[in-house]
Amino acid sequence: MRRALVILAATLASLAVVALVVYLVFTGPGDIPAPSRDLATLTPEAHAELVQAGEYVARAGDCVACHKSPDGLSLAGGTPMETPFGTIYGSNITPSPSHGIAGYSADDLYRVMVYGIAPDGRRLYPAMPYTSYHAISRADNDALWVWLMAQEPVARANRPAELIFPFNLRPLLAFWNLIYRPAPPDQPNSGLTAADEDPLERGRYLVEVLGHCSECHTPRNLAYARQSDAHLQGYVIEDALAPDITPAALARRGWTAGDLARFLSEGLAPQGVMTFRMFPVLSHSTKYMTPEDITAVAAYLMQNAPAASPPLPRLEAITENPEGHQLYLGLCAGCHGAEGEGQPFGSVPLRSNTSAMFDNPLNLVRIIREGIPARHLTGFQRMQEMPAFDDRLEDAELTALVNYLRQRWGGHADELSLEAVRDIQE
Amino acid sequence: MSDSMLTVSMRINGSDTEPADLPEDLMLLEYLQEYLNLTGTRYGCGQGVCRACAVIHDGANGPEVIAACITGVAWANGRSFRTIEGHASRDIEGNVTQLTAVQQAFLDHFSFQCSYCTPGFVAAATALVERLEAAPVARDAVEETVLNALNPNICRCTGYVRYLEATRDVILSTPGLTTEEVAERDAQP
Incomplete structure (x- = not known):
């Protein structure tokens, strides 16, 4: 017995030593390539050029989505991100000496963007999408750094993450990184600051690296890392479905590259309007992208996609589900039209909308219950407020209506049960 | 406008309306103005946003305001409403x-x-x-x-x-x- 205890203690001790060695030797940052140019001796013209280029990198990377403050300051930090382990708040990335990143060098920014490690050695939570940003080009990183350092500093303290044990132990992230943090590619993309990129490769870089689309659209495993075998296949995150955006799934919901380009630049397409966390993506990022880049993103997402084959409307739904039909005519058709045709600048067409097509009814149910605020999209494009209907519909009525929409325009023949609809939390 | 008809009756300002065969996608506002000659309720934006068409629905949850321009007779059927003509x-x-x-x-x-x-x-x-x-x-x-x-x-x-x-x-x-x-x-x- 005593002997067994000694062996156990020795095993645990050697495991601890191994873990320490692994932590110290293998989990630090990897190589940091040389700066793309001498950033210390920029002429005013070169500096101004880099500020402009860096702003575009920041737009494409959508830094503001997570780093803006609740009172609307772009980079001052504080936007909450809900995870199953607790809430993480975007940090202050203004060049504030006391609370921001004034002390960062361009190398420091690269280490954070690519390896998720701050200058003081602190590991960032992977809510900061460094596993996507890891392939950023050094030139883009440097332009981003110049732009960040040219912003107004805001002395606003960071809000600490509120995570449950053991996820609140940052050193453990070193081991997560060991498994799930990819090394930067040997041949990084030349980046947005280079103009000679093949459009498809540029689209890939925008989607996979800077746009970090897969951070929401790819399912996560038990360690909350993205599942590489289910890339972009859709995931429920922050109480909304970020749908499957693989080429085949997009085509099944009727998307073409042209529709997708319009959606990303204007926030609106026959398939719907930017909703939930995609609306900030439009507001801070995609609407600022050049038409060429939008086209590249759409082309990459629709690469080798089959022809669009959206579900055909099923008129049988009217006779199969008379309660849903009456509720639709009584509460929805006034704006969305009896045939689901919608109104320009008012309400989206439902006959081509994708919300009813998803297997998961989460987004559809939430939109009916909670409504959608009036949206100023791009330019003069806008949509009226959709009222919330949670106080007008009993659970059974909501179920009938949801089923009707899914059956008539969503390509679903089956029926969701009352429980399935009711159990979707608001 | 739909070809399908719906037999509709509701209570307006305390009186039950005669059952009428109406297009099933008719909006309450049009029913009030064109069928009942209650023209006091206004048509504004037609999208439920400006509230010129607001009427009171007396439902199970008490009085609540609804936009008559986007509320269909299919939902209003069998319910009770008060328009501007019914207040004084x-x-x-x-x-x-x-x-x-x-x-x-x-x-x-x-x-x-x-x-x-x-x-x-x-x-x-x-x-x-x-x-x-x-x-x-x-x-x-x-x-x-x-x-x-x-x-x-x-x-x-x-x-x-x-x-x-x-x-x-x-x-x-x-x-x-x-x-x-x-x-x-x-x-x-």
Whole structure:
């Protein structure tokens, strides 16, 4: 017995030593390539050029989505991100000496963007999408750094993450990184600051690296890392479905590259309007992208996609589900039209909308219950407020209506049960 | 417009309408104006946003305001509504004999000029007053309560303040709508 205890203690001790060695030797940052140019001796013209280029990198990377403050300051930090382990708040990335990143060098920014490690050695939570940003080009990183350092500093303290044990132990992230943090590619993309990129490769870089689309659209495993075998296949995150955006799934919901380009630049397409966390993506990022880049993103997402084959409307739904039909005519058709045709600048067409097509009814149910605020999209494009209907519909009525929409325009023949609809939390 | 018809009857201003065969996608506002000749309810944006078409729905949850322009007769069927024609008291010939407190207050405060939005404001303010009868609020919360209730209604002439003041005055001067009033009344021997 005593002997067994000694062996156990020795095993645990050697495991601890191994873990320490692994932590110290293998989990630090990897190589940091040389700066793309001498950033210390920029002429005013070169500096101004880099500020402009860096702003575009920041737009494409959508830094503001997570780093803006609740009172609307772009980079001052504080936007909450809900995870199953607790809430993480975007940090202050203004060049504030006391609370921001004034002390960062361009190398420091690269280490954070690519390896998720701050200058003081602190590991960032992977809510900061460094596993996507890891392939950023050094030139883009440097332009981003110049732009960040040219912003107004805001002395606003960071809000600490509120995570449950053991996820609140940052050193453990070193081991997560060991498994799930990819090394930067040997041949990084030349980046947005280079103009000679093949459009498809540029689209890939925008989607996979800077746009970090897969951070929401790819399912996560038990360690909350993205599942590489289910890339972009859709995931429920922050109480909304970020749908499957693989080429085949997009085509099944009727998307073409042209529709997708319009959606990303204007926030609106026959398939719907930017909703939930995609609306900030439009507001801070995609609407600022050049038409060429939008086209590249759409082309990459629709690469080798089959022809669009959206579900055909099923008129049988009217006779199969008379309660849903009456509720639709009584509460929805006034704006969305009896045939689901919608109104320009008012309400989206439902006959081509994708919300009813998803297997998961989460987004559809939430939109009916909670409504959608009036949206100023791009330019003069806008949509009226959709009222919330949670106080007008009993659970059974909501179920009938949801089923009707899914059956008539969503390509679903089956029926969701009352429980399935009711159990979707608001 | 749909070819399918729906037999519809509802209660409007306390009277049941004759059952009528209506296009199933007809909106309540059009039914009121074109079939019942109740033209006081206004057509504004047609999208449920401006509230010129607001009418009171007397449902299980008490009086609530709905936008008649986007609410179909398919939903209104069998329910009970009050339009602007149903607020004031009338004599046997239908002539108005007594305005409601809300209507009178809007006149006294010169709340409107062109009046296009007024039926909607009367509906919103009246529904608020009736909800407060069941659930009074503290006097210092009246301002905010009125603002929340009238906020969806759009007016392009007078700038809202006189509508808000008129509604606030009705609430503060009507016993039972605010909690201190209830306390004072109950305190009397």
